[in-house]
Amino acid sequence: MSAGMDQGWWSSPRLRFVAAAMVVVNGFFPAVWILLTSLKTEIELVQKPITYWPHNPTLQNYVQAFTDQPLLKYLGNSLAVALIATAASLFVSALAGYAIARLNLKHRQLILTAIVASSMFPLVTLLVPIFETMRALNLLNTYTALVLPYIVLNLPVCTLVLVSFFQSIPKDLENAAMIDGCTRLGALWRVVIPLAAPGVFTAGILAFVNSWDEFLLALSLNSSASMRTLPVGITLYQGEFSFPWPIISAALIVAIVPIAVLIAIFQERVVGGLTQGGLKG
């Protein structure tokens, strides 16, 4: 696996452990620190010097995280927007990806480039026209206002992942299905999609994370309290002069858990998909 590193002093298990520990601490420490903060009382928080381990762990902050702001509502909105956007992104990019991978297109490369290039435009520059369009269509403060741009946001990465999966499926299987009386679309639905399921799944997770994380459009297009998503809602615990850090931390933990569980379960798929068409900073 690791090239040229299985001899000499760095092959020692202790050093390998140190290396792993450095990566793990770098990745997990901020979340762990927030978790510890979320268990502290307001009194303990303002002690100096600061404490690392909570002395009197409390879950009160979690209760308040749900009562100070409609956290459950934000969670539901985020889940709804991300799930709808993921399903819609997969549908649109599966169709496009299939056409690019399988049909005799004259400008195959140009079409793929156009789809990928559409994500290179800074979203914030398109904010005003998108805002105006959504207002004209009466879509501000709806799930649709976010889902439509998110599909475009997810389109490049989903299309890239799906094209490479479609190309890996033998064409003979499809031809056989068509000889058996399937139409082309029937073959896509009954043969290609099921065989490309791992790719669809990978693209789906990437689309979900992208949609779940988006901030700028969610902040600008859905500003009414009942339509806010988590990343936006979570910034609202801070008052004009007060930062209730234990409560913010509790809300952050609640918000991080779903996405952390998702990537923990599907980590290999996520890594594979990222390296195939990773387009997110």
Add this chain to the structure above:
Amino acid sequence: MAFEKIRDPSEKTLAVLLLAPAFLLIALIVVYPIGKLIYNSFFDLRLSGGSGAFAFVGLQNYKDAWVDRDFWNAASNTILITLITVPGALVVGLGLAMLANLPFKHKWPVRLALLLPWALPLSFAGLIFAWFFHTEYGFVNDVMRRLWLQSEPTMWLLRPNWAFTAICATIIWKTSSFMALILLAGLQMIPKSLYEAAEVDGASKWQQFWQITIPMLMPSIVVALIFRTITALQTFDIPYTMTKGGPGNATETLAMLIHKTTIEYLDMGYGSTLAVCMFLLSMVVTSFYLRRIGRTA
């Protein structure tokens, strides 16, 4: 007959049908907005107060931008953030990738440790690090106090240069794991035999790094740099959640200025002008990189 045609369309019809949803959406969300943006930038479109006029003003908005201190401040902040965080994330990401590439018995903790910062929303990273850099109760100041690095707590988010430093550090932390994941995949594709041959020839680890690892990684590095640069130019979430652009407008980026001008002040004409300028800036970078790829390919 006609029914059969619908059920089993010709190759060409099918292609149009399959590609239509994608391109209709791109037209609605990207192409039309770009046109509208350029059009708007020639108008006085203040939606609240002001003259209330929706008048054609020619290049006036662009002339205003040229002498607008806020615009140049935001533009230089954006460029500076890009120049610091992109190489920063590359170096940190490469370090993480090399560490993660060691032969561990259990790979999942390391892999998850690289995935978690990537999956975390930028706004969450901003909030978490704002708490890290808190003057009184922050972790960073506590560590520095314990190491005797400071006599007075540093006012991280309240002083222009410190706030800028804290924001850059946060961005580097957040984005380096994505770099590491891309570079790790690149590292794993380098044939082991190259290192074995170099070993036989007596090359040091240092020489192996510069003469094998870096050249072999170049394609992955270029890809990672492109995406990172494009997103760095759009920096919004982290400064927005950490400092709201403050103190003053010391950490305000172009994206934040555009957002403030349009969504908060509802000055759509001037906001569009700023957006066109940012658009051109990012196009310069994108085309520069695309040409680089063309040359290396």
